[in-house]
Amino acid sequence: MAARNSDRSGGTxxxxxxxxxxxxxxxxxxxxxxxxxxGGWCLNNAALVVSRGQAALVDTAATEARARALRSxxxxxxxxxxxxxxxxxxxxxxxxxxxxxPEALVVGHERVRGEMAAAGLHLxxxxxxxxxxxxxxxxxxxxxxxxxxxxxxxxxxxxxxLGPAHTTNDTVVWLPEQRVxxxxxxxxxxVTPFCPMGxxxxxxDAVARLRALDAxxxxxxxxxxxxxxxxxxxxxxxxxxxxxxxxxxxxGLTPLEAARAASPGPYAHLIDSERLVPNLHRAYxxxxxxxxxxPLDIGELFREMVxxxxxxxxxxx
Numbered sequence: 001m002a003a004r005n006s007d008r009s010g011g012t013x014x015x016x017x018x019x020x021x022x023x024x025x026x027x028x029x030x031x032x033x034x035x036x037x038x039g040g041w042c043l044n045n046a047a048l049v050v051s052r053g054q055a056a057l058v059d060t061a062a063t064e065a066r067a068r069a070l071r072s073x074x075x076x077x078x079x080x081x082x083x084x085x086x087x088x089x090x091x092x093x094x095x096x097x098x099x100x101x102p103e104a105l106v107v108g109h110e111r112v113r114g115e116m117a118a119a120g121l122h123l124x125x126x127x128x129x130x131x132x133x134x135x136x137x138x139x140x141x142x143x144x145x146x147x148x149x150x151x152x153x154x155x156x157x158x159x160x161x162l163g164p165a166h167t168t169n170d171t172v173v174w175l176p177e178q179r180v181x182x183x184x185x186x187x188x189x190x191v192t193p194f195c196p197m198g199x200x201x202x203x204x205d206a207v208a209r210l211r212a213l214d215a216x217x218x219x220x221x222x223x224x225x226x227x228x229x230x231x232x233x234x235x236x237x238x239x240x241x242x243x244x245x246x247x248x249x250x251x252g253l254t255p256l257e258a259a260r261a262a263s264p265g266p267y268a269h270l271i272d273s274e275r276l277v278p279n280l281h282r283a284y285x286x287x288x289x290x291x292x293x294x295p296l297d298i299g300e301l302f303r304e305m306v307x308x309x310x311x312x313x314x315x316x317x
Contacts, residue, residue, distance in 0.1 A: 016069050022034050023035055027225055030050045030153075035225065042123070044061065045223070049175070057074060059088055060087075060095060062097070062123070062317045063130065064135060080103075081103045083104055083105065086171065089167045090169055093317070094184065098137075099138040105141055108171065110144060112171075113143055158175075164202040166186045166198050167198045181218050182219045185221030187220045187234050189218070189220040190224060192270040192271060193234055200241055200282050201242075202293070207235055241279050241280060244262050245287050255277060256280075262276070272313060278302070
């Protein structure tokens with residue numbers, strides 16, 4: 001399955017945009033965060049665990065060029081490619097690059113495989129000007145339900161399903177000895193949370209569980225590496241969204257009208273503040289008693305978000 005806007009010549013792909021290339025940051029011995037600035041739409045983070053010549057990767061990247069840059073970075077600190085690749089959820093910015101790691105066994109929550117297959121390469125159509133490359137969808141081969149333990153050399157990694165939160169199929173990766181937590185998009189650093197495919201209340205519950213792990217370092221799904229203080233921003237923002245939803249419902253406002261009245265409020269400093277509209281849609285249905293994770297019309301929510309933003313949100317992938 002190939003994406004549109006491929007850019008191949010002689011077996012090479014276009015270079016990652018200048019100034020936005022990812023970089024490896026060692027956050028504990030043998031544990032690396034792969035950070036792609038500025039963390040906006042489709043500029044996600046990944047993580048790499050290296051021990052005794054073995055490696056495991058958490059998430060990939062949105063485009064072929066970015067995934068190949070990630071592979072090169074990984075091979076710069078490990079003599080062999082990763083043998084295991086964990087997808088924290090089904091979104092394409094975290095999974096489209098799976099095919100660039102053919103040696104790896106792909107692992108995800110049991111819902112990830114079906115959600116990936118259903119979504120396909122739909123994400124590429126939202127930003128048709130992005131040079132996606134020749135993408136091939138590679139689904140997880142191993143799935144789990146609640147928890148799974150990986151052993152990477154001397155490092156123990158606990159895969160934990162939480163939610164519905166960012167989606168219905170979120171995985172966090174916890175390294176207890178190193179006290180490093182890889183959250184996927186359940187938590188973001190300096191970036192607006194996004195949970196229309198999951199749950200506002202469920203994300204708050206999940207963050208409370210993450211706090212209890214007592215992590216020292218948090219590699220979030222987007223944005224700079226952080227400490228546990230990143231949980232405060234996520235919680236405060238989502239409680240603000242819940243309050244806006246309660247006020248909007250009482251005033252008879254639609255989520256779009258409530259978003260326009262509130263603007264980004266105290267969270268204007270977070271990247272991609274237009275996500276307030278779909279987040280409010282999720283908060284509205286939860287206030288009305290909907291089950292966390294119940295499907296919404298994401299296409300319509302994206303359309304409203306574009307209307308609120310005054311144009312297509314910026315994607316620098």
